[in-house]
Amino acid sequence: MIKILAAFSLSVAFLYAGNIEVGTPLYKLNSYKYESPQGRNMRIPKKTKLVIVAYEKDTGKLVNEFLATKNKFYLQKNRSIFIADIHEMPSIITTMFALPKLQKYKHLIYLHYGEKFSQVTPSKSEQITLLHVINGKIDKVSFISTAKELQENIEK
Amino acid sequence: MNKLTFFIVLTISLLLMNGCASKNMQADNSGFFKDYEQLKSTQTMLDISKYTHIKITPLIINPMIIDSEQTKSQKELYNQIKTYLNKAYKDMITTSTKLTLVDTPSDNTLILESAVSSVEVHLDDKTWNQHAPIPMGLNVISFNAYMDEDVRLLGEMRLVDAKSGDVVSRMMYTSKDIAVTLSGDTLTLDDFKPSLNAWVKEISKGLNK
Numbered sequence: 432m433i434k435i436l437a438a439f440s441l442s443v444a445f446l447y448a449g450n451i452e453v454g455t456p457l458y459k460l461n462s463y464k465y466e467s468p469q470g471r472n473m474r475i476p477k478k479t480k481l482v483i484v485a486y487e488k489d490t491g492k493l494v495n496e497f498l499a500t501k502n503k504f505y506l507q508k509n510r511s512i513f514i515a516d517i518h519e520m521p522s523i524i525t526t527m528f529a530l531p532k533l534q535k536y537k538h539l540i541y542l543h544y545g546e547k548f549s550q551v552t553p554s555k556s557e558q559i560t561l562l563h564v565i566n567g568k569i570d571k572v573s574f575i576s577t578a579k580e581l582q583e584n585i586e587k
Numbered sequence: 588m589n590k591l592t593f594f595i596v597l598t599i600s601l602l603l604m605n606g607c608a609s610k611n612m613q614a615d616n617s618g619f620f621k622d623y624e625q626l627k628s629t630q631t632m633l634d635i636s637k638y639t640h641i642k643i644t645p646l647i648i649n650p651m652i653i654d655s656e657q658t659k660s661q662k663e664l665y666n667q668i669k670t671y672l673n674k675a676y677k678d679m680i681t682t683s684t685k686l687t688l689v690d691t692p693s694d695n696t697l698i699l700e701s702a703v704s705s706v707e708v709h710l711d712d713k714t715w716n717q718h719a720p721i722p723m724g725l726n727v728i729s730f731n732a733y734m735d736e737d738v739r740l741l742g743e744m745r746l747v748d749a750k751s752g753d754v755v756s757r758m759m760y761t762s763k764d765i766a767v768t769l770s771g772d773t774l775t776l777d778d779f780k781p782s783l784n785a786w787v788k789e790i791s792k793g794l795n796k
Binding site: 537 | 707709712715716719725727728730731732734735737
């Protein structure tokens, strides 16, 4: 029994250590692979202040439609990046329909295709995750669901 | 198998093949050399002591932005870089005691062909391709890399025997310590000058060995 408990504790500790949460250094996000819709490998910029993450089609659409109304360097000038986790999208749908559409956007999108990212980053159903970064570390995690909140947080 | 079944099977197969195709379209290098396999970093130049003359061909710039998408200021920047480097090459040869600059090649003449481009480096990440091309200009992909000082100038050069056409030596160089630093809202010649000077110095070292 003690061995089982010890193994369980170690497993929990291991999972916890891998989580992206308050206090996690920003560079840890680079443990995951990102690509632009054009297929270029991307890294999280060192001076990022806000990481916007969308895990679902509708939240991703909300972010993209909002960014499409802005200058193409809007995110960069506000030290923000947008990660769209599309691992749940079937590969054939991604290639045939999603990528051609995403490639038309002028703003930059970090696409993530792996499963683990969504397991270690905080998320809520039908909400957009915001990772607020100060001095290279995640200082706060918040969740939003409107374009107005998105703009306020980007321009904060 | 009737025609309809054949058509459906063919369509599904094509869709599946397309779905499984790699999404990664990133080029691994600038494309200046035909073969990069043996040229992962700076290559020591071979013996060129038998050559007495050198002809310099105009610099090639690989901006990784297609012509139709280049802005007026980017085109102007590329012309400035060409003028700056071509002059620096000529000055370098003029001060050389081993080679004389010529316009018309003859026996014992080398032809210097060179290109420059920008690459994104992450020297702390061993999995990153340190020669990953990045646009020589600001766009949504490159903006952050220039802001973070993660861009380096990549210089590529080959020396060709003017008579035989054989490649005598070739070299590829990036300075680890000298970043192309964005000082304003657009990239200017001044942002590239420290890297361009380091590149010329590296060629000079090779030619004067």
